[in-house]
Amino acid sequence: DTEVTQTPKHLVMGMTNKKSLKCEQHMGHRAMYWYKQKAKKPPELMFVYSYEKLSINESVPSRFSPECPNSSLLNLHLHALQPEDSALYLCASSQVLNQPQHFGDGTRLSIL
Amino acid sequence: EDQVTQSPEALRLQEGESSSLNCSYTVSGLRGLFWYRQDPGKGPEFLFTLYSAGEEKEKERLKATLTKKESFLHITAPKPEDSATYLCAVRPNDYKLSFGAGTTVTVRA
Numbered sequence: 001d002t003e004v005t006q007t008p009k010h011l012v013m014g015m016t017n018k019k020s021l022k023c024e025q026h027m028g029h030r031a032m033y034w035y036k037q038k039a040k041k042p043p044e045l046m047f048v049y050s051y052e053k054l055s056i057n058e059s060v061p062s063r064f065s066p067e068c069p070n071s072s073l074l075n076l077h078l079h080a081l082q083p084e085d086s087a088l089y090l091c092a093s094s095q096v097l098n099q100p101q102h103f104g105d106g107t108r109l110s111i112l
Numbered sequence: 113e114d115q116v117t118q119s120p121e122a123l124r125l126q127e128g129e130s131s132s133l134n135c136s137y138t139v140s141g142l143r144g145l146f147w148y149r150q151d152p153g154k155g156p157e158f159l160f161t162l163y164s165a166g167e168e169k170e171k172e173r174l175k176a177t178l179t180k181k182e183s184f185l186h187i188t189a190p191k192p193e194d195s196a197t198y199l200c201a202v203r204p205n206d207y208k209l210s211f212g213a214g215t216t217v218t219v220r221a
Contacts, residue, residue, distance in 0.1 A: 004155070031207070042199060042211030043156065056207055090155050097206040100146060103155035 003027055004104035006091050012110045015081060021107045023074040023091030031097045032074045034066060035090040037106070043090055049074060050097050081111045114139045114204045118212035125219045128189050133215045135200030136182040145183050146209065147176050148199040156199055190219045 004025045013019050023032065031050050035043035047066045048056035054066065063085075065077040074091055088108050092101040115138045125131055137145065144163050148156035160169040162178035169176045173194060175186040185198055197216045201209040 006155075033207075042201075042213055043209075045208055048207045050207075092155075098143065098203075100144075100158050100161050101209060102158055103148075105153070105155045108153075 004091055004093055004102055006089075006104035006107050008107060009105070010108045010110075012112060013078070013081065014112050015083075017081075018077070018079045020078065021076040021089055021091075021109075023076075023093075023104060024072055025093045025102075026072055027093065027095075027102070028071075029093035029095050029102075030071060031094045031099070031101075032068065033092040033094075033101060034074070034076055035092065035103075037088040037090055039087075043103075047076075048097070055097070078109075081109075083111045085109065086111045114202060114210045116200055116202055116210055116212035118198075118200050118215050120215060121213070122216045123218070125187075125190050125217065127191060127219055127221050130186070130188045130190070132187070133185040133198055133200075133217070134182060135185070135212055137200075137202050138181075139202045139204045139210070141204060143203045143205065145178055146201045146203070147174075147183070147185055148201065150197045150199055150214070159198075187217070190217070192219045192221050195219045 007022045034046040037043040049068045052068045067075040088106040090106045092103045094101045119134045147159040150156045160176040165180045197214040199214045201211045
């Protein structure tokens with residue numbers, strides 16, 4: 001079992017809905033990441049948080065809004081998504097930025 | 113631009129048949145090369161980090177090696193439970209992992 005927990009495991013939403021993805025780790029890691037992975041493709045970095053501050057936004061559309069309420073929790077707020085946003089959304093954490101990243105099992109998101 | 117190329121794309125092995133996966137990379141200033149294993153419907157599972165040419169790491173039936181231009185993941189006497197997609201990634205800076213497309217390994221009993 002992974003030490004990075006993501007909920008929900010599956011999410012189906014309409015294009016006008018607002019939903020949130022949640023990621024939690026209790027390893028004391030101070031860097032957390034969001035990735036997007038399409039079928040048969042490698043993960044692509046979306047956002048990076050370091051010490052609860054947003055460090056990197058890889059030109060992600062504003063319909064994705066990250067939030068890091070504390071050092072253990074990372075959220076991804078979703079609004080007005082498009083069908084092409086359907087993917088596996090992965091959260092990862094590392095002790096600090098330059099250490100190996102450990103991934104959760106992801107949220108499988110489907111946009112109707 | 114950083115590039116990571118993995119070969120082959122797919123590998124079918126008989127149980128006990130050893131083989132190697134290749135990861136070639138072009139990156140300006142390597143800050144680590146990483147191997148992950150990903151099972152269907154799961155997130156990538158961290159296997160190894162290699163930092164300098166000549167470095168080797170081992171875990172059970174897996175052994176990773178690194179040269180200045182490529183890395184190999186050797187699978188010795190594989191078992192069906194070694195079936196997975198193996199991802200190679202390089203870190204060109206402190207925060208980003210640039211992944212290759214992966215090699216899907218299927219081990220038949």
